[in-house]
Amino acid sequence: MEICGFLSNDLSEVMDEITLVLVCKRPVMGVGKQRLVAHFGMEKTQKIAQALLNCALEDAVSWDGPVVIAPASYKDHDWAASLLPLSKKVKIQPQTSGNLGQRLNELDRTLRQDGLKKLIFIGSDAPSLTESDYEACRHALQRHDTVLIPASDGGVALMASRYPWPELAELPWSTDRLGVALADCCRRAGWSVALLEQRSDVDEMADCLRLVALLRNDERSARQQLYTLVCEFIDKTEIEAC
Numbered sequence: 001m002e003i004c005g006f007l008s009n010d011l012s013e014v015m016d017e018i019t020l021v022l023v024c025k026r027p028v029m030g031v032g033k034q035r036l037v038a039h040f041g042m043e044k045t046q047k048i049a050q051a052l053l054n055c056a057l058e059d060a061v062s063w064d065g066p067v068v069i070a071p072a073s074y075k076d077h078d079w080a081a082s083l084l085p086l087s088k089k090v091k092i093q094p095q096t097s098g099n100l101g102q103r104l105n106e107l108d109r110t111l112r113q114d115g116l117k118k119l120i121f122i123g124s125d126a127p128s129l130t131e132s133d134y135e136a137c138r139h140a141l142q143r144h145d146t147v148l149i150p151a152s153d154g155g156v157a158l159m160a161s162r163y164p165w166p167e168l169a170e171l172p173w174s175t176d177r178l179g180v181a182l183a184d185c186c187r188r189a190g191w192s193v194a195l196l197e198q199r200s201d202v203d204e205m206a207d208c209l210r211l212v213a214l215l216r217n218d219e220r221s222a223r224q225q226l227y228t229l230v231c232e233f234i235d236k237t238e239i240e241a242c
Helices: 008-016 034-062 074-081 100-113 131-143 178-188 205-215 221-233 236-240
Strands: 018-024 067-071 090-092 118-122 146-150 156-161 193-195
Touching: 018 034, 018 100, 018 131, 034 205, 034 221, 067 074, 074 090, 100 118, 118 131, 131 146, 131 156, 131 193, 146 178, 156 178, 178 193, 205 221
Parallel strands: 018 067, 018 118, 067 090, 146 193
Antiparallel strands: 118 156, 146 156
16 A cells, blocks of 8 residues: 555654655746747757756755655656656655646645645756755754745745645735745744745746856756756856856
């Protein structure tokens, strides 16, 4: 018998661990990162999206604990199941329909019904997250109900909680007001909120330029591959200005 994709005799251990949840889309041309298309075109944007996902997968491989991959569609279940080594404790839980807030609420409810309690949600567009950020989140989640890593564009690069998220559907997703609105929503629910150091995510051309400076000396393999790709796609005069 399997519970939540993990062996049943590991259930009590899993419930005490912190689970990393990667919420992602399959990188295909014309899907995701559409604000980059105007500058790079669809083919290069798809390659950047894949390189960004590889950075998130690099973090998932390094994660000491259970991992959930939540692809955007049930039809991508098998694709998602092929992304990490078989040695990892991984569950594939596709997202449902609705806006991002509705999808996160439903995903959160499903995972908690399966016995998981402490959940850290990341996307596939914040390669500036480091091992130190994850460790800081682990520690903060022992003392606070909710932990957020704000993104430089006003969103969030990471969101973690010990309890089911309040209703998120009405939050201003994909705006520069999201981070503040999410923190306020959690406080209204009576939760303590820890805000960690801000990190960058990647949505627009200016974010790619910042990546050049952020990842230049990052020794992680997927980050170096992303750095090389972005440098290849961006005009050298723009890179020199970074």
